[in-house]
Amino acid sequence: MVPLSLSQTGDTVVVRAIQGTGHLAIILGQLGMIIGIKLTVVEKGKESVIVRIGESRYALGAGAASMVLVEFQV
Amino acid sequence: MLLEPVQPVWFSLNFKYDDCMKExxxxxxxxxxxxxxxxxxxLCGVHQHTGNYPGVTVEIKEGKxxxxxxxxxxxxxxxTYSLSAFTPDEQVARDALLTSDPDVIVQIVDATNIERNLFFTTQLLEIGIPLVIALNMCDLADEQGITIDDKCLGKNxxxxxVRVVAKKGEGIQKLVDTIIEAAETTTxxxxxxxxxxxxxxxxxxxxGNYLSSHASLLKTLSPHYAAIRLLEGDEHxxxxxxxxxxxxxxxxxxxPAERDGITEDILLARYRAAEKVTTCSVMCTMGRVMPADLIDQVLTHRIFGIPIFLSCMWFAFQLTFSASNPFLVGIEYVWGYFTKIxxxxGMDPLIRSFLSDGVIGGVGSVLVFVPSIFVMFxxxxILEDSGYLARAAFVMDRFMHSIGLHGRSFIPFLIGFGCNVPAIMAxxxxxxxxxxxxxIITIPFMSCAARLPVYVLFAGVFFGAAAGNVIFFLYVLGILVAIVSALIFRRVVFKDEPxxxxxxLPPYRMPGGFTAVLHMWYKGREYLKRAGIVIFGGVLVVWALATLPAGVEYGSAESLAGIIGQAVEPLFAPLGFNWxxxxxxxxGFIAKEVVVGSLGTLYGGEDMLESSLAADPTISPAIALAxxxxxxxxxxxxxxxxxIRxxxxxxxxxxxxxxxxxxMAYLFAFILLHVGSLFIGA
Structure with missing residues (x-):
């Protein structure tokens, strides 16, 4: 498991855990970013990412991206 | 991070009804x-207005x-994505849905992205108020090869x-009929x-059992539903x-750990339900191509993203000024014609002074900027509707973060160049x-459209050919002051991280011409209203102060305006401003355009304003800059x-x-006055 902020453009990853306290898990959850969901990394900035889940695209800043732990899909 | 408590939003009663009409x-x-x-x-056409609610004023639009x-x-x-409200605007939606007890809730579902939308549906279903789904953008779904069995969806x-294409008005009548039918159902x-x-x-x-004994506290919510809301983490x-x-x-x-587990179980159960319904009613017949992925890779590229964004902005500013030019010439011509008439x-000198100095001089100098403002809106x-604005926020996030702001703050800033009021609401x-x-503290440093007339006037009179550069410098200065202020407030007052x-990132869409024009019209109309009422009123007051007491020379130091100006003038002596x-x-506190309006009045009319300013020995270019x-x-x-309040x-x-x-104003004006004096002469 690695933080989403370490992925690369074009990667397909599966969400394994969402770290941290507060509302992050609920905020991501209502957008469909739940444990077990598959994400495609559309664009990777320095540490921020744009991911696609089905038809939706979400931008995550460096802070949020480092809280989402993912596993690479081969 | 708890939001301040917000009063429930109630429907306003601003419309009048016939007695025979059922509401x-x-x-x-x-x-x-x-x-x-x-x-x-x-749905509403022109029968709409923006509601103004007591307690919490939020832009809930209301129409009939x-x-x-x-x-x-x-x-x-x-x-909003769900009933879990994290921001004030989401809270307004949540409060309206849970406490205002409507007859019908209509959920608009994006046909191209059903599954994600259905998550919210699973929450709305449970409220217990008749729900109707308007399946929007069915035409786009067809184009993308998504076949939706709406009957199966409804049955499940x-x-x-109801299938609709809101942009083209398709399916609206059927939606209305369905809404009425749902409202009439008594079961x-x-x-x-x-x-x-x-x-x-x-x-x-x-x-639920515990809450049933306190049912009166829950108002319209059922104890069972309230129990689900609590388990989902509804803090309000x-x-x-x-x-x-x-x-x-x-x-x-x-x-607490067990409680979080239950919250997650509910979340998963909702997604499972949404997925189940989607699987049996939606079919993708074509291999999906994702052109948006490619566009995103270019527009949000880590190196090209920022240059692309800056070029867009430069282009937007150029367009604002060049596209409105022909209109400006037209308005000036008409106004000049009025002045001649x-x-x-022959008429009473007082009335003539009122018309030429007050109305034409004051309001006219403001009205010429209306076209620029319409173009800017x-x-x-267009930037917003096309989906680019969200990408721009992403591109700017790292920069915004480094100055202690949230990437999302960037959108209010951009709106602030049009008008600070909607920016602060955003x-x-x-x-x-x-x-x-x-x-909110830094938005007012974004130079709104109303400040532009002041720059155009002073830069034009005192800087001639360099006027464009001076105006550009002012916009940049505003941004720099905003950055410095944000850094200071983040370091000193709000020490937590953004x-x-x-x-x-919404899908890329062609902005609908009608929607864009309507949007521009509503925003521009607000500006016109202000120009008509607030600015006109302000200018009238200045005219009256410049005329009274009876018998003094108009706009002279002996008039009331002169007396007030001279009383306050010493405060501004270090900056060199005359009365x-x-x-x-x-x-200008009434509205920044009034600065030009009142100067127009005091310096004897719009056509005289520029020459009188240029001839005034007390104003040097450095003072004009300050x-x-x-x-x-x-x-x-x-x-x-x-x-802001x-x-x-x-x-x-x-x-x-x-x-x-x-x-900030005093500090920077003072610095620029003295630095400016060295180069451009006091």
Whole structure:
């Protein structure tokens, strides 16, 4: 498991855990970013990412991206 | 991170009805970017206005439509992904859905992205109010090869589903009929139930049973539903029940880790239900191509992203000024013609002074900027509707973060160049109070369209060919002061980090011409209204002060305006402003355009203004520069101030915002006066 902020453009990853306290898990959850969901990394900035889940695209800043732990899909 | 308590939103009673018409109140809910506002416009046409609610004033648009002896009152709620409200605008939507007890809730679902939208549906189903789904953008879904069996979808959820294309007005009549039918049904709606795991239902029952003995506290919510809301982590409801002295089983006494587990189980159960319904009613017949992925890779590229964004902005500014030029020439011609007519007819000198100095001089100098403002609003609306604005926020996030702001704050800043008032309201999409306060304090440094007339006047008179560069410098200075202020406030006052940046990037769409024009018209109309009432009123007051007491020479130092200006002038002596300029600043508080309006009045009319300013020996180019800087920074206009007070929720922070602005204005005007004197002559 690695933080989403370490992925690369074009990667397909599966969400394994969402770290941290507060509302992050609920905020991501209502957008469909739940444990077990598959994400495609559309664009990777320095540490921020744009991911696609089905038809939706979400931008995550460096802070949020480092809280989402993912596993690479081969 | 708890938001301040917000009063429930109630329907306003601003429409008058015939007695024979039956009234139906509906709420339009849905995720952001599903075409809610477009559907609202199709439903209501011109019968709409923006509601102004007591307690918390939030832009809930309200409109009406009449059909089959029914009068349907429609409220358009802010877009939200779920009933878990984290930002003030989401909270408004949540409160309206849970407490205003409408006859029907209409959820607008994006046909190209059904599954994600259905998550919210699973929450709306349980409220127990008749729900109708408007399946929007069916044409786009067809193009993308998505086949939706709307009957199957409706049957699975046990709610009516109507296909619409809001942009083209298709399916609207059917939607209206369905809404009326749903409202007329007297039996309790029997929506599909979400299947929760056994453990979850046990807790729902436990809490539900406890709440049934306090049912009166829940108002319209059923105890069962309230139990689900509490388990989903609804802090507003929990706070409300705690305030009533309730001690809720499991929620208050249980193990927090176990409670989080239940919250997640509910989330998963909702997704499972959404997925199940989607699988049996939606079919993709074509291999999906994702051109948007490619566009995103270019527009948000880590190296090219920022240059692309800056070119867009440069282009937008060029367009604002060049596209409005022909209109400007036209307006100036008409106004000049009026002046000639007035000067040509014999009339009482007082009335002539009123018409030429007050009306034409004051209001005219402001009205010539209306075209630029219309063009600016249409550009902003196109940027927003096309989906680029969200990408720009992403591109700017790292930079914004480095100055202690949230990437999302960038959108209010951009809107601020048009007008600070909607910009300050747009901060409602920010989650944390600290992010919101810092953004609100710094927005007034974004040079709004109303300040432009002041720059054009002074830069044109005192800097000639360099006027364009001077104006550009002022915009940049405003941004720099905003950055410095944000850094200071983040370091000194709000020491926590900006909250994490998470934002949906809406699909790229061709901006609808009609929607963009309508949007421009509403925004531009607000400006015209202000030009007509506030600015006109302000200019009249200045004219009266310049004329009274009877017998003094118009606009002279002996007039009331002169007396007031001279009394305050010493305060501005270090900046070198004469009393006419000071009067302009005082009345500029009403609206920044009034600065030009009152100077137009004091210096004897629009056509005379430029030559009189140039001839005034007390104003040097350096002083003119300092004056423009002061106008840029000193104080938000009264309308912006009202919104700041409303969004901050207290006078203390409002006062800090004003004080900070005046401090910055004085400081930078002083520095530029002295630095400027070295180069451009005192």
């Amino acid at each position: 139906i109140r509906i709420l339009l809910a849905g995720n952001p970017n599903v075409g809610k506002t477009t559907l609202f416009n199709s 439509r009449e059909a089959h002896d029914h009068s349907i009152i429609i409220s358009d709620l802010p877009g 959820l046990n709610i009516p589903v 309790k709606p029997d929506h599909r139930k979400i299947e929760y795991p056994h453990l979850v239902t046990t807790h729902i029952d436990e809490i 409801l929990l706070t409300m029940l705690h305030e009533k002295g309730l001690d809720i089983p499991f929620i208050d006494k249980g193990d 007035i000067n040509g007819i 249409i550009i902003l609306s 901060t409602r999409t920010l989650q944390s109070r600290a992010d919101r306060f810092i953004t 909250s994490p940046f998470i934002m949906e 006419q300029l000071v009067v302009g600043l005082i009345f 004056y423009m800087v002061f106008v840029l920074l000193y104080m938000p206009c009264v309308a912006a101030l009202g919104v 409303q969004e901050m929720g207290n006078w203390k922070w409002t006062a800090i915002a004003i004080g900070w602005g005046i401090l």
